[in-house]
Amino acid sequence: MRSLIVLLVLGGIAFAVYQAAKSAKEESQEGRTIESLPPTVRHAVVQLDRSSQAALFNEYEQKKRKLSVAYVAWFLLGWHYLYLRKVGVQFAFWFTLGGFWIWWFVDLFRMPSIVRSCNEQIAREALQTLGIGQAFRNTRATDMV
Secondary structure, eight states: OHHHHHHHHHHHHHHHHHHHHHHHHHHOOOSSSSSGGGGHHHHHTTSOOOHHHHHHHHHHHHHHOOOOHHHHHHHHTTOOHHHHHHHHHHHHHHHHHHHHHHHHHHHHHHHHHHHHHHHHHHHHHHHHHHOOOOGGGGGGGGGOO
């Protein structure tokens, strides 16, 4: 039983390292195109002029979270929720010891969707910050997932 747990942990760590390296490579090749934005904001960005699009890209690129960094944070004592701006969830994660290691292990596979959700929120906030996302101002946080 102990060897199975050790094998699962080592396999999870190897998978995390592989995913972090793969996502770092993809992130370095990602350009500043509308397709690189989350799908929920693309329709609003298409309607903007070039200067507004450039301002949005600058704001989004400064704040967006990277999957490779999230995997590294996951590996280092489960800091990934803090990196992804979910402080309350982070404390719950720590107090339950990562859901008795089950939550920690499941997050290994959920990480892409968690980062994608965080980046969608950041893109919507960037639209609101620039004053060009009037349609998103009344959107509730539960609708953004």
